[in-house]
Amino acid sequence: NAGVTQTPKFQVLKTGQSMTLQCAQDMNHEYMSWYRQDPGMGLRLIHYSVGAGITDQGEVPNGYNVSRSTTEDFPLRLLSAAPSQTSVYFCASSAGAPQDRPFSPLHFGNGTRLTVT
Amino acid sequence: AQKVTQAQTEISVVEKEDVTLDCVYETRDTTYYLFWYKQPPSGELVFLIRRNSFDEQNEISGRYSWNFQKSTSSFNFTITASQVVDSAVYFCALSPLYSTLTFGKGTMLLVSP
Numbered sequence: 001n002a003g004v005t006q007t008p009k010f011q012v013l014k015t016g017q018s019m020t021l022q023c024a025q026d027m028n029h030e031y032m033s034w035y036r037q038d039p040g041m042g043l044r045l046i047h048y049s050v051g052a053g054i055t056d057q058g059e060v061p062n063g064y065n066v067s068r069s070t071t072e073d074f075p076l077r078l079l080s081a082a083p084s085q086t087s088v089y090f091c092a093s094s095a096g097a098p099q100d101r102p103f104s105p106l107h108f109g110n111g112t113r114l115t116v117t
Numbered sequence: 118a119q120k121v122t123q124a125q126t127e128i129s130v131v132e133k134e135d136v137t138l139d140c141v142y143e144t145r146d147t148t149y150y151l152f153w154y155k156q157p158p159s160g161e162l163v164f165l166i167r168r169n170s171f172d173e174q175n176e177i178s179g180r181y182s183w184n185f186q187k188s189t190s191s192f193n194f195t196i197t198a199s200q201v202v203d204s205a206v207y208f209c210a211l212s213p214l215y216s217t218l219t220f221g222k223g224t225m226l227l228v229s230p
Contacts (some may be wrong), residue, residue: 040126042222043208058217090162102150102212103169108162 002026006109008093013081013116021076021112023091029107031097033076036060036087037111043090049074050097080115088113119144123221130199131229136183137208138194138224140209146170149186151192151214156206156223165207199228 018057025032033048037043045058049068063085065077075091078085094104119205120143144152153165168174168185176183180197196203209221 040222043220045217088160092162098212098218099215102148102214102218103167105152105164106154106162106218107164107165108154108159 004091004093004107004109006089006112008112009110011112011114013078013114015081015083015116017081019078019081021078021091021114022091023074023076023109025070025074025091025093025107026072027093027095027107028071029093029095030071031095031104032093033058033106034064034066034074034076034092035090035092037090038087046076046089046099050100069110078114083116086114086116119146119211119213119219120211122218123207123209123224125224126222127225127227129227129229132200132211133198134228135195135197136199136226136228138196138207138209138214138226140192140194140221142190142192142209142211144213144216146212146213146216149211149216152210152212153183153192153194154208154210156208157202162208165166165194196226199226201228201230204228 026030032053033042034046044060047066049055055066091109092106094106096104122141148172151168157164182195184193206223206225208223212218
């Protein structure tokens with residue numbers, strides 16, 4: 001019963017490095033999303049996808065890239081890491097996009113703690 | 118635009134005390150859902166409850182209860198006889214039909230033995 005799986009759990013990067021945070025779900029959910037959690041800021045939406053081949057920007061998309069080639073996977077790419085991207089990142093999925101199926105709760109992964117030095 | 122306000126940033130109680138976490142929301146939509154999520158110290162976010170805008174019945178689940186009042190745009194969460202395991206950050210979220218999901222900034226609850 002995996003649900004939403006995120007890897008890695010922890011990562012340290014140097015400024016300017018790139019990396020990909022992985023997210024996979026086995027619930028056949030159409031909607032997937034990435035959030036970052038920072039102290040005092042709550043959860044902020046980075047990017048989301050309503051289905052394979054479709055992605056869109058959230059509240060804080062700058063410096064991040066996503067793609068959705070399959071229903072199961074939704075990787076988040078940091079193109080050139082900056083200290084401001086130090087955060088905890090959560091991937092979440094649901095049966096439908098909140099805009100269309102507002103009753104669907106989000107299922108979250110366990111998070112990735114990223115530090116950029 | 119919609120907004121979710123969790124005015125209590127941190128709450129500290131002693132075990133067995135009752136505690137209420139406040140959530141006030143703003144939306145112009147008439148069809149929406151409200152959620153509570155729990156984030157324990159281990160870090161994962163867990164869905165607790167959902168309520169739709171047409172159902173103002175309060176809900177009780179064991180020690181947990183939720184009070185939804187449209188007249189005050191509030192969806193408050195009460196824990197009765199709190200326990201150390203209730204220590205977590207609790208997030209309230211608003212999901213209107215045809216609009217984006219909005220989270221509050223969260224309330225950290227610390228229950229001491």
